[in-house]
Amino acid sequence: MGSRIILHVDMDSFFASVEVRDRPDLRGKPVVIGADPKGGKGRGVVSTASYEARAFGIHSAMPISTAYRLCPDAVFLPPDFSKYVPTSERIFAILSGYSPDVLQVSIDEAYLDIVSAVDFEGATVVGRRIKDEILMKERLTCSVGIGPSRIVAKIASDFRKPDGLTVVRPKDVEGFLGPLPVEKIPGIGRKTAATLHALGIRLVGDLAAVDVQELSAHFGKWGLVMHELALGRDAYEFRSGKASRSIGRETTFEQDTGDPPVVLEKLDRVSEQVHRALVREDLTFRTLTVKIRFEGFETRTRSRTLERRARDLETISGLARDLLSGHLSGRKIRLIGVRLSGLEEGGEKQKTLAEF
Ligand code: TTP
């Protein structure tokens, strides 16, 4: 057959599903996981929500308060990594039984090179077995996508969630991707999508058909990458759609505060979180951006780019404190965030997910 066969696995509403598994009384209920939920009255954001909660319009990254407004009867729980990390490790142990080449890209997601399968029929059988074994051993469902490239496999796993299995053969790639909205391509967020829409490009098929010169005029190299992805080709060894271009975390204060020790303490914790994500994905960074939102929602960002790439916590915390210090004038702050960009593969693989 000659073509590569890639299988992408992504757990369904991962944190919420683990909570429901461990507390059968939650089964069938809308469950929302998010930092500091305070029964729905907290100021954090939603990490994830069960599919029952999603029916109310609740989704990741939405403020807890909005989720509460949409569904006051939902069960609100804080994330408990002491459950998710060991579960994730056991799932990756299962996956490693199916391929010598498993690329883990987040706590609940991986690409497998299905070298053992001779064709897509064989790969489909492997996909079913993986789903069965994870369900039997972990009592959790996942969605699987199979395709001739990572990008196709990834979009396929998302196609019929939850508990899906979608197989896209090489001859079907164009027909599968073409009618999807451009936002389905990992990395195309609201901003890129808005620019594409303004150019009359709404569907992946439109993007695939457009002249690359035009794309590169608007987006530079990212335009060429997008075009390749729209054709179902892996433009580069991207690690995960979400993580490949930057890693960011932010946190909202329970009450707006202008107290420097309180702000700096929180900033250090956010720095630790981005550092852990960086190490987990085996990346280094060049640019750090601090985001500050003052009371009343006025938002500022400040960035600095290093001459040499780094990955250590001291550099991250130091830079973040430096960039923030100019804004500690007593004015009350609502939210702070740290983002790392200019990411590249790190080299020394540190596989300790336990550090999550
Ligand atoms: P995802 O796989 O993106 O989401 P999910 O597994 O909850 O739901 P889906 O069925 O759509 O795959 O992320 C995996 C976990 O990562 C998720 O359970 C919680 C965490 N997460 C956050 O904490 N914040 C976020 O913004 C996102 C997207 C995920």
Ligand code: MG
């Ligand atoms: Mg998932």
